[in-house]
Amino acid sequence: MTTNGAKMTYLSKTLILCAGLALAACTNPNRFDDAGGAGTGAGGLSGSAQDPTSAAYFQQAIGDRVLFAVDQSTLSSEAQGTLDGQAQWLMTNRDYTAVIEGHADEQGTREYNLALGARRANAVQEYLVNRGVAGNRLRVVSYGKERPIEICSNEACYAQNRRAVTVLAAGLGS
């Protein structure tokens, strides 16, 4: 359009798109305004640690986790000892299934750590299956670096975070 001799370009296309898009911006920003936290899916302890068939006993007396070296998914002899105990316990307590959570420390990208956590969880699963635990009682999940257990930023914490945790769930394997 021309106004007082000034050069003006009337953008009819922009008019329509602007109007439409601006309406889309009217969505309520508070529709997901919650304060809830996210859980890891790690079940709470059940039963007493005195009861050798309880999840609490598994976690505390058997040991529910193994640790890994930087970037590695190889099971140390110490880790293998822990997993031997886990396998034996799982064979005795057949009402439980388990999810094996693989984790990484924060040194690494999000995507790489997800893949690395999966390798670690898988190493534990394969070991347990080789020791006689039915594969259909075990699932693996990787949390990458999303759920550190220790939150300092040095090797003392990183060593605890490079882990695979066998989390028990009640219920028969399917």
Add this chain to the structure above:
Amino acid sequence: MMRMIPSLLAALMLWVMPAFAQSSGPLRIEITEGVIEPMPYAVPDFVADSAAATEFGRNIARVIASDLSGTGLFREVPIQAHIGRITSFESPVQFADWRAVNAQALITGAVGLDGAGRLVVRFRIYDVFAGQELGNGLQFVGTQDGWRRMAHKVADQVYSRITGEGGYFDSRVVFVAESGPKDQRAKRLALMDYDGANLSYLTDSSSIVLAPRFSPTGDRVLYTSYETGFPQIYVLDVASVGRRALPTPQGTMSFAPRFAPDGRSLVYSLTQGGNTDIYRLDIASGASTRLTTAPSIETAPSFSPDGSQIVFESDRSGTPQLYVMAAGGGEARRISFGQGRYGTPVWSPRGDLVAFTKQSKGRFHIGVMRLDGSEERLLTASFLDEGPTWAPNGRVIMFTRETQGATGEARLYSVDISGRNLKQVPTGTGASDPSWSPLQN
């Protein structure tokens, strides 16, 4: 190329001119040549045609100034220093008033409300020392709620006409809003304008969500969620906030999705039996095709803008490095050869560079390199920088920076591909995994 200017101002002009590359006209910033001194400009309040429009006139001018000065390429001559007053959009500009305060560019505008209550914004850009208009005046019409977008559109025009590059202000960023300590951090998808305004949430924080990625038109977002207890890829419609899980085989984990340039398929990582490879999924049919078959980790795939190639991360050599393969898979060539570990490569929208995360000697960097691995440049360094995303014009990169220790927190930062103008992006809360939208229509 010096134009005739009043002798009174000649000395001032000569003092200022060397700060700018003079390639194709008097008012020009060559981004690639590295601007040392930002170009001074003035943007008085837009002239309101009614009392109801006055506040819009002021606010629009402020957003334009925030956009332009935020690039580091422009410097606003503060309103308090103005001698001239723009009281009518149509009256001739008194260039001497703006030369006197050394404003090289002047942006004037008018704002009003039409019969339907819509906002009408007009503007012109002037080359003050040449005493002429730079390009044509334009008019935008939109809802009153969309006033910030109209301001961004004006600023994009100014940026574009002076730098010769595409703009990036009328764009949005989808990211992960974070709260709580590292060991129980709550995450949810959030959407905002590129400058942090108009924050809204796309999911709640009942499940971990990771790495949202905009579609090529900005209408959809791919992301990874632990909604089922296992990482799985979802596609979310931005307008309706409706979402659905993409089909992946039972007992697998999927993550690191990115759209193909046509928006109809995506590449992602799928983990099965502990091994992570790259797959392509056709969204309409749900059919997946496997693109890599190595026993190593293959992840973080990103398409070239023409869709013909994919850059990705693999530790097949023993450490994570960057590789390029054809979009259909097959042989890959390694492109990263520096000291350290490379990850999350993202192809530039201009096609000329790959941005990446690099880990070296206990530090993290955001860097860029050419597709043959040459001209690697590290733009940032900190305890933890990762996850670059490109501005629509391929000139600015946004990324996550996380601070260390028990109180560590993630925030978004942006930096020019020259390495200049590093700054935090306001999000109000902890924030990670940004994905920059294309310019909006």
